[in-house]
Amino acid sequence: xxxxxxxxxxxxxxxxxxxxxxxxxxxxxxxxxxxxxxxxxxxxxxxxxxxxxxxxxxxxxxxxxxxxxxxxxxxxxxxxxxxxxxxxxxxxxxxxxxxxxxxxxxxxx
Numbered sequence: 001x002x003x004x005x006x007x008x009x010x011x012x013x014x015x016x017x018x019x020x021x022x023x024x025x026x027x028x029x030x031x032x033x034x035x036x037x038x039x040x041x042x043x044x045x046x047x048x049x050x051x052x053x054x055x056x057x058x059x060x061x062x063x064x065x066x067x068x069x070x071x072x073x074x075x076x077x078x079x080x081x082x083x084x085x086x087x088x089x090x091x092x093x094x095x096x097x098x099x100x101x102x103x104x105x106x107x108x109x
Contacts, residue, residue, distance in 0.1 A: 006086055014092040018049065025099070049096055056092050066078070068081075
């Protein structure tokens with residue numbers, strides 16, 4: 001795969017962000033803030049972060065199927081599978097980092 005380093009780097013960042021968010025928010029009540037909007041947005045971001053992994057695994061398996069199995073016969077499917085894998089890894093990195101970035105932005109509020 002051409003984008004193997006990008007895929008591995010993004011996947012590693014996603015896992016580190018998930019673990020860091022879990023550690024940071026393990027003892028913190030998200031909804032305790034005075035502002036209900038800030039707590040609500042954080043709750044939504046945490047839920048999106050948590051429940052995006054099962055969907056990502058299914059899409060990753062489909063992308064690998066496109067790349068390795070179907071792509072061995074047709075080059076177009078190999079390219080689409082590669083795009084799907086790289087796009088998913090970048091998307092997951094963004095989704096996993098959003099709660100941490102939002103917490104840093106709203107820390108003084």
